[in-house]
Amino acid sequence: MSPIRIAYLSTRDVSDPESHGHHYMAKALARHVGQVYPIVLSELRRPALWRRAKRRLGRAAGSTKPVSPVAHSKSLAAKAEALLEGGSYDVLFLPHGSHVAAHLNTGIPVVYASDATFRRMHEYYPGFSGLSEQRVQEEEQIAYLATDRAQLIVHPTEWAAHSTVGDYYAEPDKVTVIPSGGNIEAATPPLQNLMAEKSDRSVCRLLLIGNDWNRKGGAIAVKTVRTLRTMGVNAQLTICGCRPPAPLDDPDINIIPWLKKTNAASLARLHQLYVHSHFYLAPSRAECFGLAICEAHAFATPVIASHTGGIPEAVAHRKTGLILSRDDTATAYAEAIAAIWGDPRQHGEMMEQARRRYEMRLNWDVWAIEVGKAMHSLLGLQPMMINGCDGTP
Numbered sequence: 001m002s003p004i005r006i007a008y009l010s011t012r013d014v015s016d017p018e019s020h021g022h023h024y025m026a027k028a029l030a031r032h033v034g035q036v037y038p039i040v041l042s043e044l045r046r047p048a049l050w051r052r053a054k055r056r057l058g059r060a061a062g063s064t065k066p067v068s069p070v071a072h073s074k075s076l077a078a079k080a081e082a083l084l085e086g087g088s089y090d091v092l093f094l095p096h097g098s099h100v101a102a103h104l105n106t107g108i109p110v111v112y113a114s115d116a117t118f119r120r121m122h123e124y125y126p127g128f129s130g131l132s133e134q135r136v137q138e139e140e141q142i143a144y145l146a147t148d149r150a151q152l153i154v155h156p157t158e159w160a161a162h163s164t165v166g167d168y169y170a171e172p173d174k175v176t177v178i179p180s181g182g183n184i185e186a187a188t189p190p191l192q193n194l195m196a197e198k199s200d201r202s203v204c205r206l207l208l209i210g211n212d213w214n215r216k217g218g219a220i221a222v223k224t225v226r227t228l229r230t231m232g233v234n235a236q237l238t239i240c241g242c243r244p245p246a247p248l249d250d251p252d253i254n255i256i257p258w259l260k261k262t263n264a265a266s267l268a269r270l271h272q273l274y275v276h277s278h279f280y281l282a283p284s285r286a287e288c289f290g291l292a293i294c295e296a297h298a299f300a301t302p303v304i305a306s307h308t309g310g311i312p313e314a315v316a317h318r319k320t321g322l323i324l325s326r327d328d329t330a331t332a333y334a335e336a337i338a339a340i341w342g343d344p345r346q347h348g349e350m351m352e353q354a355r356r357r358y359e360m361r362l363n364w365d366v367w368a369i370e371v372g373k374a375m376h377s378l379l380g381l382q383p384m385m386i387n388g389c390d391g392t393p
Contacts, residue, residue, distance in 0.1 A: 003034030004375055007089040007108065009080055009097065014038045017185065017261040021291060022095060024183050025113075028368035029093070033375060039083050041076060041100070069099070069138040077103035084108065091375055094150075102145035109378055111371075112150035115180065115288035115310065117163040118143040124286050124309070126215060144168055152378050154371060156180040156289045157310035176374050179314070181364035182294030183261070189275065191355045194300040197275050198351065204228065204235040204341050207277035207301070209270075209292040210284075211258075213242045217283030217306065222253060223330030224281065224337070233338050237281075238273055274299035278347070279337055285326070287311050297358035302350040304336055314362065320354040 006029055012019040014026035015038075030036040080100050084092070092108040094101050101112050118139045121128040131139070147153065147168040153175045155161045161177050164170045189197070206225055210216035221237060222244070228235035229252070240256040248255065256273075259266040274280075280296035282305035289310040296303050303321035305311045306328070317323045322336050340347050360366070376382065 004372070004379070004381075005088060005090045006034055006036045006375075007039055007084060007087060007092045008036050008095075009039045009041070009083070009092060009100065010095055011041045013040055017183070021180065021183060024181065024185070024364045025095060025368070027185075028181070028364035029371065032365065032368040033372035034090070037087065037089065039080075041079055041083070069135065069142055070103075073099040073142050074103045076100045077105070080104055081106060090379060098142055098146035101149045102142040104149060109151045110149055111152040111154065111375060111378070112146060113154040113371075114160065115156050116160050117167060119167040120160060120163045120288075120309075126212075126286075150174070152176065152374055154178055154374070157313040159310045159313065160288065176370075178367050178370045178374075179361055180289055180291060180294065181362055181367050182296075182298045182358065183291055184295055184298055184363075186267075186271075188271075188298045191300055191352065194275060194355065195348065195351060198278055198300070201278075201341075201344070202234065204233050204279070204337070205277045206235060206237045206279050206281050206337070207240070207273055207296070208237070208281045209240045209273075209295075211241045213244055215285050215287075216242065217281075217285055218242065218244060220283040220330050220333065221281045222248065222250075224283070224333040225253060226250070227330050227334035228338060231334060231338050233334075233341060235337075238277070240270070240273060271299070274301055277301050278341070279304055280321075281333070282306065282311060282315075283324075283330075283333060284308055284311065290314050294358065294362040297354040297362050300351040300355040302340065302347065302354055304333055316353065316357055320350060320357050 008014060008026050010022055012022040014022045017023045026036050026038060076099050081104065084106060089108050091111055092106065093111045095113045097112060098114065101110055122136065123129050147164060147170045151174060153164055153170060155164065155177055156179050158177055161175050164175050165172050208216060208221045218239060221239060225235045225237040236252045238254040238256065241258055243255060243257055259270045261267050274296060280301045280303045282290060282293055282303055284306050287309040293303050293314045297320060303315045305315050305321060305323055306326045307323050308326045312323050315321045315323055324332055324336060
């Protein structure tokens, strides 16, 4: 059976590990599904146009008029059509590509993948809040058109899928839920090695990774570690990827502004943070899924997270971590961590189940295999065979 020829169309360079998952998705599809042809809408990467594109989502009503989302969508679609012309592809894969899909005219079956819908994001994420009425109307129009245009829609959560079906009237049969994976390329240490590395219980090490201090709940994380210390737990916190609004004078809180995965030394340091952490904190105010949560699972790190967005579908409550109410305070987080920390057996079981969940569910290989099955079904092909089996991990 010939491999599927996949046109992977995005505004990101899939060779870049910092491309927000595109690098890992494209490589996994190439490993398990077929030939991947990366096509980059490079025009959008020009600085002036990129700033305009970001500005159109983040500007509040009443300010200078930004680029019309519909006009922007039509422009992207025209560029995409020109880039696709002359190619021979079985399927067009559009990750986070609603603005391309909405006005795209092509005979290639379209597979659209996204971790949320506009309806889910509106007034939820900061960049989608405070939009003018006209902006909202145009974004909704684009979302409806993209939903109708795609032959297959892939979401990582039921949270997103329910919106696609309920808010945008997609046929349920063309919407599939396949969890995303952690952005990890190198093999992670065996579970036994991770358990050994985390066996030092002299300090309870907490980790939070993210590029948005407020949205990721940075202040709650800081209060959590300080509350733990008042409870007699010798706890330390590392936050990587963002800075607090004001300097923190606390020797037990380590701030690492950023670690680039394209740099070998930075990547190794990032992995060591996961290896030596006993808990991953995700007190997020808004979150579609959380790729860092998947990465924490890969390193057998239980996750203590808020009940918001798609997080409850990433973390198995009471198995690979805990899901707390979004309204819970740092005290609730500290008490939850202290209870698990005080029971080494429970903590060990959570570590084991977190790693197992990553291996069976929260990795890009499993994601690609399931996406491949859906693509084969869409194209009317026989079920795919992966490594001599039916694709089941």
